[in-house]
Amino acid sequence: MDTLMHAPKTAAKNANAPLLEVSNLSTEFATYAGTLSAVDGVSLSLQPGEVFGIVGESGSGKSVTALSIMGLIKKPGRVTGGTVRFKDEANLLDKTPAEMRKIRGGQISMIFQEPMTSLNPVFRIGWQIAEVLQIHREMTRTEAWERAIHLLDRVGIASPAKRAREFPHQLSGGMRQRVMIAMAMACAPSLLFADEPTTALDVTVQAQILDLMVQLKEEDGAAVMLITHDMGVIAEMAQKVAVMYAGVVMEEATVEELFDSPLHPYTQGLLDSIPRKKSRGQSLKAIPGIVPNLLHLPTGCRFRDRCAAAHSACALADPPLQTMPNSTRKVRCWLHHPEPPK
Amino acid sequence: MRNYLLKRLAQTIPVLFGISILVFSMLHLAPGDPADLLLGPDATPEAVEDLREDMGLNRPLIVQYGAWAGRIVQGDFGRSVVLNRAVLPEVMKRFKNTLILTAGALAFAVVFGIGIGILAAKFHQTVFDSAAMLVALAGISMPTFFTGIAAILIFAMGFQVLPSSGMYPARGGDFFDLMRHLLMPAVTLGAVSAAILARITRSAMLEVIQQDFIRTARAKGVSEDKVVWIHALRNASITIVTVLGMQIGYLLGGSVITEAVFSWPGLGQMMVRAIQARDYPTVQGGVLIIAMSFVFINLAVDLIYAWLDPRIRYS
Amino acid sequence: MTTVSSLDSGAVAPVSARESLFARLKKNRLSLFGGVLVLLAVFMAISAPFLPLQDPDAVDASSRLAPIGAPGHLLGTDELGRDILSRMFWGGRITLLVSIAATLIAMIAGTFLGLVSGYFLGWTDTVISRGIDVLMAFPYFLLALTVIAILGPGLLNGMLAIALVNVPFFARIIRGSTLSLREADYVLAAKGMGAGHSRILFRHILLNSLPTLVVATTINLGFMITAAAALSFLGLGVQPPTSDWGTMLASGRQYLSSAPHTSYLPGLAIFLTVLGFNLLGDGLRDALDPRMRD
Numbered sequence: 001m002d003t004l005m006h007a008p009k010t011a012a013k014n015a016n017a018p019l020l021e022v023s024n025l026s027t028e029f030a031t032y033a034g035t036l037s038a039v040d041g042v043s044l045s046l047q048p049g050e051v052f053g054i055v056g057e058s059g060s061g062k063s064v065t066a067l068s069i070m071g072l073i074k075k076p077g078r079v080t081g082g083t084v085r086f087k088d089e090a091n092l093l094d095k096t097p098a099e100m101r102k103i104r105g106g107q108i109s110m111i112f113q114e115p116m117t118s119l120n121p122v123f124r125i126g127w128q129i130a131e132v133l134q135i136h137r138e139m140t141r142t143e144a145w146e147r148a149i150h151l152l153d154r155v156g157i158a159s160p161a162k163r164a165r166e167f168p169h170q171l172s173g174g175m176r177q178r179v180m181i182a183m184a185m186a187c188a189p190s191l192l193f194a195d196e197p198t199t200a201l202d203v204t205v206q207a208q209i210l211d212l213m214v215q216l217k218e219e220d221g222a223a224v225m226l227i228t229h230d231m232g233v234i235a236e237m238a239q240k241v242a243v244m245y246a247g248v249v250m251e252e253a254t255v256e257e258l259f260d261s262p263l264h265p266y267t268q269g270l271l272d273s274i275p276r277k278k279s280r281g282q283s284l285k286a287i288p289g290i291v292p293n294l295l296h297l298p299t300g301c302r303f304r305d306r307c308a309a310a311h312s313a314c315a316l317a318d319p320p321l322q323t324m325p326n327s328t329r330k331v332r333c334w335l336h337h338p339e340p341p342k
Numbered sequence: 343m344r345n346y347l348l349k350r351l352a353q354t355i356p357v358l359f360g361i362s363i364l365v366f367s368m369l370h371l372a373p374g375d376p377a378d379l380l381l382g383p384d385a386t387p388e389a390v391e392d393l394r395e396d397m398g399l400n401r402p403l404i405v406q407y408g409a410w411a412g413r414i415v416q417g418d419f420g421r422s423v424v425l426n427r428a429v430l431p432e433v434m435k436r437f438k439n440t441l442i443l444t445a446g447a448l449a450f451a452v453v454f455g456i457g458i459g460i461l462a463a464k465f466h467q468t469v470f471d472s473a474a475m476l477v478a479l480a481g482i483s484m485p486t487f488f489t490g491i492a493a494i495l496i497f498a499m500g501f502q503v504l505p506s507s508g509m510y511p512a513r514g515g516d517f518f519d520l521m522r523h524l525l526m527p528a529v530t531l532g533a534v535s536a537a538i539l540a541r542i543t544r545s546a547m548l549e550v551i552q553q554d555f556i557r558t559a560r561a562k563g564v565s566e567d568k569v570v571w572i573h574a575l576r577n578a579s580i581t582i583v584t585v586l587g588m589q590i591g592y593l594l595g596g597s598v599i600t601e602a603v604f605s606w607p608g609l610g611q612m613m614v615r616a617i618q619a620r621d622y623p624t625v626q627g628g629v630l631i632i633a634m635s636f637v638f639i640n641l642a643v644d645l646i647y648a649w650l651d652p653r654i655r656y657s
Numbered sequence: 658m659t660t661v662s663s664l665d666s667g668a669v670a671p672v673s674a675r676e677s678l679f680a681r682l683k684k685n686r687l688s689l690f691g692g693v694l695v696l697l698a699v700f701m702a703i704s705a706p707f708l709p710l711q712d713p714d715a716v717d718a719s720s721r722l723a724p725i726g727a728p729g730h731l732l733g734t735d736e737l738g739r740d741i742l743s744r745m746f747w748g749g750r751i752t753l754l755v756s757i758a759a760t761l762i763a764m765i766a767g768t769f770l771g772l773v774s775g776y777f778l779g780w781t782d783t784v785i786s787r788g789i790d791v792l793m794a795f796p797y798f799l800l801a802l803t804v805i806a807i808l809g810p811g812l813l814n815g816m817l818a819i820a821l822v823n824v825p826f827f828a829r830i831i832r833g834s835t836l837s838l839r840e841a842d843y844v845l846a847a848k849g850m851g852a853g854h855s856r857i858l859f860r861h862i863l864l865n866s867l868p869t870l871v872v873a874t875t876i877n878l879g880f881m882i883t884a885a886a887a888l889s890f891l892g893l894g895v896q897p898p899t900s901d902w903g904t905m906l907a908s909g910r911q912y913l914s915s916a917p918h919t920s921y922l923p924g925l926a927i928f929l930t931v932l933g934f935n936l937l938g939d940g941l942r943d944a945l946d947p948r949m950r951d
Contacts, residue, residue: 072560097566105563112561117554122576122652132562167652183562360791364803371807479939483932485883487890487903488924491910495917595796599887603910614891617806625806629799636796 018085019223020046020069020191025082027061027068036294038064038077040247043321048190051217051224053238053255055231055270059291061247062227066193070110071100087190106136109184113196115176119168125179126152126164132186151182155212174205181212188220195227210237231274235259243267246292246302249321253329263324263331265309301334313340343655346648354637361633362414365626366407372622375399379622382423414630420623424616429627433609437631439509440608442520443600444593446528447535451589455536456582459543464570466548474540481537486596490530490603497526507605531600535589542585546578553577580651587643591636688940694933698926702750710743714898722916735905735919736912744905745926751901752927755816755894756881762820763881764874767827768866772858774828775835786832789825797822801884805893815894819884823877830873834866841865868945876938879931886927902927 027039039061046052054062068079069092084092086108092100104110112118120128129151130144139147145164152160155178168176177197184192194213198206210233217224226237234241235255242252243266251264262268269287289306292298298305304314313334321332334340369376377393378385398406413420419429462474498506505511509523550556551574559573598610605611609628616624648654711730717738725733732741774785792800804818838844844861852860888894889903897904902923909919 070561072557101563101565103563104561110561112554112558114554118558120555120559120573120577122580122650123573131564135563167656169653170656180558183558356787357790357794360787361794364791368803368807373809479935480928480932483879483928483935485886485924485927485931487887487906488921488928491906491913491920491924495913495921499914499917591796592798593796595798595800595802598798598802599891602891613802613806614893617802617893618810620809622806625803629795629803629806632799633795637794640794 016047018045019048019050019087020044020225021083021085022065022069023083023085025065025068025084026080027064027073028078028080030076030078031295034295037247038294039068041082042244042247042249043082044242044249044252046191046223046225049217049221049223050240051226051238053226053228053234053241054244055228055234055241056244057229057291059246059294060244062244063195065244066110066195066225066227070104070108070193071095071097072104072110102136105132105189106187107189108191108193109187109189110193110195111177111180111184111197113199115173115180115200116168118180119176121168124165124167125171129164129179129183129186132183136187147186148182151186152179155179155182155185155216156208157182173201174209177201177205177209178212181209181216185216185220185222189222192217192222192224193227194224196229197226198233199228199230206233213237231270243270246294246297248302248332249330250303250333251329251331252321257327257329263329263336264333265307265335266303269306301332309335313342316341343648346654347645350641350644350648354641357637358634361630361637362411363407365630365633366410368626368629369622370403379620380420380423382621419627419630422616422624423621424619424624425621429623432612433624433627433631436607436609436612437628437635439606440594440597440601440610440632442509442524443527443531443597443606443608444590446524447530447532447593447597447600448590450529450532451535451539451593452586454532455539456543458536459540459582460547460570460575462540462544463547463551463574471544475544478537478540481533482541484533486530486534486599487603489533490527490600493526493530494603509607527600527604527606530603531593531597534596535593538589539582539585543578543582546581547574550574550577576650580647583643583647583650587640587647590639590643594632594636594639685940685943688936688943691933691936691938691940694929695937698749698753698930698933701746702753705746705750708746710746711740713739713743713747713900715739722912722919724916725918732922733916733918736908736916741905741919741922744900745902745922748901748905748923749926749930751812751895751899752882752885752889752903753930755812755885755901756819756878759816759820759885760823760874760878760881762817763823763877764827764870766820767824768831768863768870770824771828771831771833772835772862775832776839776854776858776862782832785828789828792821793825798884798887801888802893805888810893810896812895812899815885815888819881819888822884823880826877827870827873830869831866834869835862838862838865872938872942872945875934875941879934879938882927882931882934 022045023043025039025042026037028035028037042061042065044052044054044065054065056062064073064077067073069084071092073079079093082093083090086092086103089095089103092103095103119125126145126148129148130139130141133139133144133147134141137144137147149160149164152163157163157175157178163171163175168179171179181197192213197213198209201209213224214237216222224237226233228234238255240252240254241258243250243258243264245266251258251262251267253263258267259271262271266287269285272285273287287306292302292305298315300313300315300317301307301310301319304310307314311334319332319334319337319340321330322337323330324336369379372379375390375394376399377390381390381393394400398409417430419433421427422429422432425432458474458478462471465471494506497504504526505523506526510519515523547570551570556569556573559569564573597606597608598614600606601608601610602614609632613625613628615621616628717734719738720727720730720734721736721738723730723734723738725731727733730740730742732745735741735744770785770789774782795803800822801815801818804821805814808814808817839862844857847857847861885894886901886903886906889901890907892904892907895901895904900908905923906920906927909916909921909923912919
C-alpha cells in the first residue's frame with residue numbers, strides 16, 4: 001500500500017494510551033410514552049489496532065452506542081452525558097457538527113448492516129467512494145475517481161474500472177458490502193465501526209467479508225469496533241468483548257476469558273444458544289423471555305426476570321459493573337460481588 | 343436505455359390514435375349534421391351538399407376517418423367557420439402565446455414549489471414548515487380565476503404596478519414588456535402547481551431522509567447541505583418529476599382560465615370562443631394540438647425520469 | 658440493527674384501532690375547521706329556500722352595485738341591483754349540486770371500471786386501462802372543454818364534462834386497491850366457498866375499498882367545485898338566468914374597480930368551500946387510509 005493514504009501517525013505520548021475511551025455515555029430517546037435510556041452509562045476503551053466486539057440482542061443499545069460516538073444520533077434521540085476521548089481529542093461529544101464531519105469518514109468510519117439500502121441508488125459506486133476522498137483528502141475529481149477504482153480492486157472486486165461506473169442495484173449484496181468497506185477504508189481510518197456487517201449476507205459470503213475486513217485492518221492498522229449478535233463472529237474476530245443488555249454493559253472480558261469462563265448468567269445464556277461440536281445432539285438452549293421494554297425496566301437488576309440464577313438481592317438494587325480481583329475483566333452481577341445487598 | 347426509449351415510443355402510438363379518434367368523432371357526436379356544423383349557419387345548401395360529397399359523409403365512418411387523418415397529417419386542419427381562414431396557422435399562432443404563459447407558470451411552480459418543499463423538509467417541524475404547508479394548502483384550494491382576480495385587484499388596481507391584461511402594451515412592446523405582462527398570469531396559473539409541488543417535494547424529501555443511505559452519507563462526513571441538496575434531492579427528484587409531468591398537463595389545460603382572466607391572446611381563449619360559436623374545425627385543431635403536445639411532453643418527462651433513476655435506465 | 662425506529666416501536670403505546678373516526682378527526686384541529694367550512698357551505702345550499710332571503714333574481718335598477726352593508730342589502734347588490742347575500746345562498750346551491758352530482762357520477766363510473774379491470778384483468782383490463790390512458794392523455798381541463806364542444810354549453814353538460822374528466826381518478830385508485838385485495842385471504846376464502854364474481858366484487862372488495870373511496874371522494878369534491886365554477890366563469894357551464902358562484906364572479910369582474918365585492922365575495926365562497934373539502938380530505942386520509950398520503 002502506498003503511504004499517501006495513511007493518516008500521519010501521531011507519535012504516541014504513552015505506549016498504552018487507548019485510541020478511544022468512552023466513559024459514562026448515555027443516550028436517550030424521547031417517545032410519546034416517555035423518555036427511554038437506550039444507552040445508560042456505558043464505558044469502553046479500545047487500543048489502537050484492536051478488534052473490540054460488542055455483543056447483545058437487538059434493542060440492547062449496541063448500535064446506538066456506535067452512532068452516539070459518531071455523532072449520528074438523530075432526533076428524537078439525544079446524547080445526554082459522558083465523554084468520548086479519541087486520540088488527542090478531549091471529548092468528541094463537545095465538537096461542533098462541522099468538526100465532527102472532518103472526523104467522520106476520515107479518522108472514524110462505519111460500515112452498516114444493510115448493504116442493500118446503505119448505498120445511494122442513484123449514484124455510481126465509484127462516485128460514492130470518490131466523494132469520501134474529495135471531502136477528506138482534498139483530491140480532484142479525477143484523482144478521487146482513480147483512487148476509488150484502486151480501492152475497489154483492493155476490496156477484491158473484479159474489473160474495478162468497469163464496476164466503478166455501475167449503480168448499486170447492479171451489484172450483489174456481498175459486492176455492495178465490499179463497496180461499503182472500500183468507502184469506509186478509503187481514508188485509512190484509525191477506527192472502524194462495523195455494525196452487523198455480515199448479518200444480511202449469505203453464509204458463504206459472510207466469511208469472505210470478515211476475512212477482507214481482517215486483511216484491510218491489518219494492512220492499515222485500524223482498530224475495529226465490531227457490533228454483532230453473532231457469538232461466532234466475535235470468537236473469530238475480536239480480542240476483547242463487551243456484552244450489552246438493555247443499554248448497559250453486563251460483562252467485559254477478553255475473548256478467551258469470555259468463552260472459557262463466562263461469569264454473567266446472561267453471557268452464559270448467549271453462549272449456550274450457539275451450536276457447538278461438543279454439544280451435538282443436545283437441544284440448543286435459548287434465553288427465556290424477551291429484552292425488557294426500556295421504559296419499564298424491572299427494579300434491581302434489569303436481567304433478573306429472565307435470569308435462572310436470580311435471587312433476593314437481584315430485586316433490591318441494580319448491580320454495579322465491577323472489576324474482578326486480579327484481572328481486567330468486569331461483570332455486572334450480584335453473584336460475583338463481594339457484598340450483595342441483603 | 344434504448345430498449346426503454348423504444349418501448350415508451352411504442353406506447354404513445356395507441357394514445358395518439360385514441361386522441362385522433364376522439365377528435366374525429368367530435369363532429370359526429372355533436373347534435374346536427376357534420377357538414378352544417380363545419381360550414382356554420384350562413385352556408386348555402388349547395389355548399390353543404392358539396393362538402394358532404396367531399397367528406398364522403400355517406401361512406402363508412404372508417405373511410406371518413408382515414409380521409410380525415412390523411413388531411414391532418416398533411417397539415418390540413420380545415421377552415422375556421424368564424425375567421426374563414428385555414429385553422430392550423432391560426433391555432434399555431436395562438437398556441438405559441440399559450441406556451442409562453444405555460445412556460446412562465448411552470449418556471450414559477452418549479453422554482454417556488456420545489457424550493458419551498460425542500461426547505462420545509464429541511465426545517466421539518468419548525469414554524470417555517472407549518473406556515474409553508476398551510477400556505478400550500480390554501481394555494482391548492484384557490485381557484486385560478488379567483489387568484490387572478492385577486493392579483494388584478496391588488497397589483498393592477500391597488501398598487502398599479504403591473505398591467506392587468508394582454509401580452510404587450512397597445513403601442514407594441516419589447517421583451518421587457520412581455521415579462522411585465524407575463525408576471526401576474528404566470529404566477530396565477532402556476533400557483534396551484536407550485537402548492538402541489540411543494541407538498542409532494544416535502545413528503546418525498548422527508549421519506550428519503552429516513553433512508554439508510556442518507557445515514558451512510560452523514561457517516562462519510564458529507565456536509566448537511568450536500569446531504570439535502572445532492573444525496574436526498576437526487577432521489578426525491580424521481581417522485582417530483584412524475585408529479586411535474588402531471589402538472590404540465592394541468593397548466594396546459596388550465597391556461598384557458600388564466601387567459602380569460604388576463605385577456606391573454608392564447609389558444610385557450612380562442613377555443614372558448616370557438617366552442618361558443620360552434621366553430622368545430624378550430625376546436626378540433628386546438629384540442630388536437632394541445633393533446634398531442636402533451637403526449638410528447640409526457641414522453642420527455644418519462645425519459646427524464648429514466649435518466650434520473652438508473653434502476654430504470656439499466657434494466 | 659437497533660435503530661431509533663425499532664426502539665420506538667417497542668415503547669410507543671399503539672394507537673387503538675377501535676378509536677372512533679370522529680375522535681381521530683377531532684385531534685386534527687385543521688380538518689375539524691375544514692369540516693365546519695363544509696357544513697357551512699352545505700347549510701347555505703340546503704337552507705336557501707327556507708330562509709327569509711330576497712328574491713335572488715329581483716332586479717332593482719335604482720340600487721345597482723350597492724356596497725357591503727347598504728340598507729336592505731347586507732352584502733350589497735350586483736350590476737342589476739340583485740341582492741348578493743341571497744344570490745350567494747342560491748348560487749352556492751347550484752355550485753354544490755353540480756359538483757356533488759358530478760362527483761357521484763365520476764365515482765360510480767370510475768369505481769365500476771376500476772373494480773372490473775382490476776378484478777378480471779386480461780383483455781377487460783387492457784381495454785379499460787388503455788381507454789383511461791387516452792382520457793388521461795388530455796390535459797385536465799381540455800377534456801372538459803372537448804366534451805362541452807360536443808354537447809354544447811350548459812349546466813347539465815358541464816356537469817357531465819367534469820364528471821368524465823374525473824373518472825380516471827377513481828378508476829385508477831379503485832383498480833389499485835382491487836389488485837391488492839383480490840389476493841387477500843378472505844377473498845380467496847370466499848372464492849373457495851363458491852361465491853360468485855358479483856358477490857366477491859361488491860361484497861368483499863368494494864366494502865374493503867370503502868375507506869379509500871371516502872377519502873378520494875372528499876378530495877375530489879374540492880377539484881369538482883373548482884372545475885364547475887371555472888366552466889361557469891368561462892360561460893360554458895350554468896347559463897343565465899340561472900347562476901352559480903362561478904357566473905357571479907364572471908359578471909362581477911366587469912366592475913372590479915367600482916364594486917370589487919361583486920367578484921371577491923363569490924370567489925371567497927368558492928375558496929373557503931374548496932379549502933374545507935381539502936382540509937377534511939387530508940384529515941380523513943390520515944385517519945382512514947394513511948397509505949394514500951402524497
